Amino acid sequence: MLADAYTVMWKELLLLRRSVLNLRSLLGALLWLLLLGISPALTLGPAYLSSPLSIALLCAVPSVIGQAMAVNAFAGEREAHTLETLLASRLPDTAILLGKVAAGVVYSMLYLVLALVGGWVAANVGAGAGGWRPYAPAVLWGALAIGLLAAGAVSALGVLASLHAATAREAAMKAWGLYVLIAVLYSALGFLKEEQRAALMERVDAARPAIVLGTAGMLLVVLNLALMALAARRFKRAQLILD
Numbered sequence: 001m002l003a004d005a006y007t008v009m010w011k012e013l014l015l016l017r018r019s020v021l022n023l024r025s026l027l028g029a030l031l032w033l034l035l036l037g038i039s040p041a042l043t044l045g046p047a048y049l050s051s052p053l054s055i056a057l058l059c060a061v062p063s064v065i066g067q068a069m070a071v072n073a074f075a076g077e078r079e080a081h082t083l084e085t086l087l088a089s090r091l092p093d094t095a096i097l098l099g100k101v102a103a104g105v106v107y108s109m110l111y112l113v114l115a116l117v118g119g120w121v122a123a124n125v126g127a128g129a130g131g132w133r134p135y136a137p138a139v140l141w142g143a144l145a146i147g148l149l150a151a152g153a154v155s156a157l158g159v160l161a162s163l164h165a166a167t168a169r170e171a172a173m174k175a176w177g178l179y180v181l182i183a184v185l186y187s188a189l190g191f192l193k194e195e196q197r198a199a200l201m202e203r204v205d206a207a208r209p210a211i212v213l214g215t216a217g218m219l220l221v222v223l224n225l226a227l228m229a230l231a232a233r234r235f236k237r238a239q240l241i242l243d
Helices: 002-021 023-049 052-068 073-078 083-087 093-125 139-160 168-174 177-191 194-208 209-232 237-242
Strands: none
Touching: 002 023, 002 093, 023 052, 023 093, 052 093, 052 139, 073 083, 093 139, 093 209, 139 209
């Protein structure tokens, strides 16, 4: 089954070349990368490299970009009239679902790595002289771990929304709440006064990273399992072909 899932994932990633070469899609992904990965680093400076708040900002990158891809998982194939061929194959249902979700995770993690590199450069440029500082290990590994789980949850949510959607736009509308939530939270952070932002940073830094990250990780694991179970339950080949 894992080999079949890998085949589906690889096919999805090969098809991504079309969207990557699409100027509109590329500009949209780069805009989110700038807003959530680079702009906060310029604003916070060297503190960005050591604050747990950076983990939340960085993890928003794969969440948004991964969902934009995942909503095309089935709706895109339905629009391209290739869904019938996929569903008529001998691939197991679980392999198809896992492959679709895994492709979204791989794509999302690519942008997370770009956000980490871009944020590191931006934070150090804002610091001026004094040498280039690395990420704090807790921030770096926390962002990668939580980002991976967030990418999995969002990709599963996008695939779930895409199952019975007639078009990718319809699937995106079903999952639009995530975009709104991230935009509101980011806007609220940007409108904070300097002293309010400093107070927020102190509170976040005072929290125990291990407890916060552990709790967030466990919640995301449960969410991943729940979304995959729901997607597996709703994945019925006959209904998908008739839709």
